[in-house]
Each structure stands twice: as C-alpha cells, then as structure tokens.
Amino acid sequence: KAGVTQTPRYLIKTRGQQVTLSCSPISGHRSVSWYQQTPGQGLQFLFEYFSETQRNKGNFPGRFSGRQFSNSRSEMNVSTLELGDSALYLCASRVWGNTEAFFGQGTRLTVV
Amino acid sequence: KNQVEQSPQSLIILEGKNCTLQCNYTVSPFSNLRWYKQDTGRGPVSLTIMTFSENTKSNGRYTATLDADTKQSSLHITASQLSDSASYICVVRTTDSWGKFQFGAGTQVVVTP
Numbered sequence: 001k002a003g004v005t006q007t008p009r010y011l012i013k014t015r016g017q018q019v020t021l022s023c024s025p026i027s028g029h030r031s032v033s034w035y036q037q038t039p040g041q042g043l044q045f046l047f048e049y050f051s052e053t054q055r056n057k058g059n060f061p062g063r064f065s066g067r068q069f070s071n072s073r074s075e076m077n078v079s080t081l082e083l084g085d086s087a088l089y090l091c092a093s094r095v096w097g098n099t100e101a102f103f104g105q106g107t108r109l110t111v112v
Numbered sequence: 113k114n115q116v117e118q119s120p121q122s123l124i125i126l127e128g129k130n131c132t133l134q135c136n137y138t139v140s141p142f143s144n145l146r147w148y149k150q151d152t153g154r155g156p157v158s159l160t161i162m163t164f165s166e167n168t169k170s171n172g173r174y175t176a177t178l179d180a181d182t183k184q185s186s187l188h189i190t191a192s193q194l195s196d197s198a199s200y201i202c203v204v205r206t207t208d209s210w211g212k213f214q215f216g217a218g219t220q221v222v223v224t225p
Contacts, residue, residue: 103155
C-alpha cells in the first residue's frame, strides 16, 4: 500500500508570492491534516479535512488555506508569503475515527 | 503555554547505552498519547500508543510508560543504535468531538559511536 505522498518535496519562493502544496493520502484514508514544522516551534497543527470539509483548524492567519477533493487528495495554499513561512510542511492521513495518523515526507518550503 | 512539554530538549548518548525521554501534559480530557519518531527530513512515524488504562507498552527496544494520574509519559530506548538518532515527539489526543491533537516540541536524540 502506497504511503502519503506530498509534492513537491522542495520549494523556493520569494516574499509576496503564493504557493500550493499537494498531499495524496493513503488509499482509504479520508481524513487529511496539515502541519507546519519549524525548529523553534515544533509541529503546529494547521487544519484537518474530512469528506471535503474542514473539521479542525489551528491558530494560523487566513493566508493559510486548504481544500480537499472528492478523491480525498488535499491541497494547502499560502498566499502573500513571508520569510517566517519557511518550514517543513507535513501532511498526514488517517481513517476518520482512528487516532493513528500516517505522515508524508513533507514539503520543505524556503521563502527568500 | 504548550499543553505538552517534553524533556530534555536534546541529548547525546553513546551507542549501546539506554536513555529515557519525558513527556508531561496538561491536555484534558485525555484520550490517548502517542510517541512518534522523526528522522531528519522525513515525516514522523508512530512508535507506540497509550490509552488511559495502559501503563506500559513496548515496541522492540522502545518502551513507553504512562501515568495518567500525574499526566506523565516516558519513552525508554534500550541498547541504543545509531539509527535511533532522530527527534521523538509526544502527541496527546483529547476526547472532544473532533479529537484534536496536541504536540510536544520533541526531543532530539543523537547516538554516537
């Protein structure tokens, strides 16, 4: 069974630009959550989607948004990028109701 | 204030030695606690899950303990190997309707030959 796939693996953007990250969950997993990981803050929860609806949301500004498609694939968008948005963005999928989340390799975003 | 505190922040141990990582939480209501291992540049991988009624659970050389009364958990690594070098993250789940997760900042373990 294929794992969680995130694309791209690495990304360099300039301040003010926007970026879209993609996450394909494990087959059969309908819940997808997104996390930002920085050395100073650790893992921080962005949002979770299930059945194309956002179910949970962390404390991030509105520049961070996401969506989920009918095939459970999810995208995360960050608009008006700031230097502080440089981080590893991780996506995790799980069976809704099951507590074990399986993480992807992450997308390393660098904002210059 | 983070509701999940991990200590130490980092540690260096010699190959073959044992070490213990700590996780203290104030998350309530409590559902379960997981330990994840994250290799550099990779996503976290679950090691163990502990529910309220469980005190100890092992996964190979990894043994997790939970004291739900004091809200403390530990992860013990026995006979460390170079491949144990990673960040270990404690994650606590609440029992509210959407099952939110609270993450610790992680303990960075470096095993040296």
